[in-house]
Amino acid sequence: MNKNDHSFLSSEIVENVSLIFKALADPTRIKILYLLSQEECNVNHIAEVLEMSQSAVSHQLSMLRNLRLVKYRREGKTLFYSCDDEHVISLLKQAIDHSEHH
Amino acid sequence: MNKNDHSFLSSEIVENVSLIFKALADPTRIKILYLLSQEECNVNHIAEVLEMSQSAVSHQLSMLRNLRLVKYRREGKTLFYSCDDEHVISLLKQAIDHSEHH
DNA sequence: ATTACATATGAATATATGCTCATATGAAGA
DNA sequence: TCTTCATATGAGCATATATTCATATGTAAT
Numbered sequence: 001m002n003k004n005d006h007s008f009l010s011s012e013i014v015e016n017v018s019l020i021f022k023a024l025a026d027p028t029r030i031k032i033l034y035l036l037s038q039e040e041c042n043v044n045h046i047a048e049v050l051e052m053s054q055s056a057v058s059h060q061l062s063m064l065r066n067l068r069l070v071k072y073r074r075e076g077k078t079l080f081y082s083c084d085d086e087h088v089i090s091l092l093k094q095a096i097d098h099s100e101h102h
Numbered sequence: 103m104n105k106n107d108h109s110f111l112s113s114e115i116v117e118n119v120s121l122i123f124k125a126l127a128d129p130t131r132i133k134i135l136y137l138l139s140q141e142e143c144n145v146n147h148i149a150e151v152l153e154m155s156q157s158a159v160s161h162q163l164s165m166l167r168n169l170r171l172v173k174y175r176r177e178g179k180t181l182f183y184s185c186d187d188e189h190v191i192s193l194l195k196q197a198i199d200h201s202e203h204h
Numbered sequence: 205a206t207t208a209c210a211t212a213t214g215a216a217t218a219t220a221t222g223c224t225c226a227t228a229t230g231a232a233g234a
Numbered sequence: 235t236c237t238t239c240a241t242a243t244g245a246g247c248a249t250a251t252a253t254t255c256a257t258a259t260g261t262a263a264t
Binding site for chain 2: 007009011013014015016017018020021022024025026027030031034038087090091092094095096098099100
């Protein structure tokens, strides 16, 4: 195949796809997203269930928020986070299934 | 939800899923895998088409080989690489589609 | 206003990652 | 065997990433 005959991806698309997969590439974020795919959670609950510090969780939520993969609603002092991108959750679940069935 | 009521992912699964997405998280590897999903390529061809050094391509192929995402066959001095994990290619193409349609 | 609680954020640090450069390996032909 | 070509690999470096620690912000109750 000649160099000009390829169907190329624009660098914008490549960067976007890279961002999606980067979000899913970290064990901590995988656990957070999987947890949020099961139920809406507040920050401390996530920290307790996943046995990590409040700060670490909050930093990761901040990143996931920037990528619009999660959203939250406030109830008093508490913020309840949930998933905001079903497609990305679908990618995650497919990878989990794939991994579980070798 | 109580801490014990969650469906947890084993750390082995989490690590595996993380490895898959890490492989897909780098722009260079996205381009290589997308190219290989279109045609079998030798190393120099990949380097030329993607305008990167032979060494950089070879390092990335080495990683993709270890993860069994690509395979190769030899023809004389030349190695022809191709995709070896249709499921991962499927994840990649879904992310591309998603990204293209905003 | 003061305090307590829930969460966010900035700086610092440690580790991971991707590239380059130089060199090694390995196959094929002279 | 010597050379050439295709690819692989190791060391070193620069950047990115995830965490911790300390502190800030913001809400609600007293």
